[in-house]
Amino acid sequence: MFNQYTFSQNHNSPTYYCSKKLSGCQAIVKLTKERDAIKEAITIHNHEPPKYMKTASDLLITDPRVKFIETVRGARLMMLNGFTFSQKNHKKRWFYCSRKTNKCKSRIRLNDDGTIMCAPVGHNHPPPVFKEMSDGRFYKVKK
Ligand SMILES: [Zn+2]
Ligand SMILES: [Zn+2]
DSSP states (O other), X not given: OBTTBOEEESTTOSEEEETTGGGTOOOEEEEXXXXXXXXXXXXXXXXXXXXXXXXXXXXXXXXXXXXXXXXXXXXXXXXXXXXXXXXXXXXXXXXXXXXXXXXXXXEEEEOTTSXXXXXXXXXXXXXXXXXXXXXXXEEEEOO
């Protein structure tokens, strides 16, 4: 992350390209060989900085379709298309459907730059219904 823009590394080289390189952005950050300082930086982007959120384990999420909600039980859930996902292992970038115990196999994997790598496969259940409480937390409505 540099000046609110996300950069990703190409094959372990000291040059980092803007995460939006594929959409034609020319911005790069070159580090010295020792990688302790910036040697050269072209920071003219052809787009706004991505809006990102942090997960509980400090992973960045830049995908605009995702939002986070906090439940009344204190769990932080990732919400995508009305379905909720939670991170089971903080070291991994996988988020599993909150209904995993219901044998739902839907899951999401994040890329290093915070975008979603795998779109979730179909769920075997309808999306959960949440009610927003006055304190901003969410309560799952049981059917
Ligand atoms: Zn850029
Ligand atoms: Zn599911």
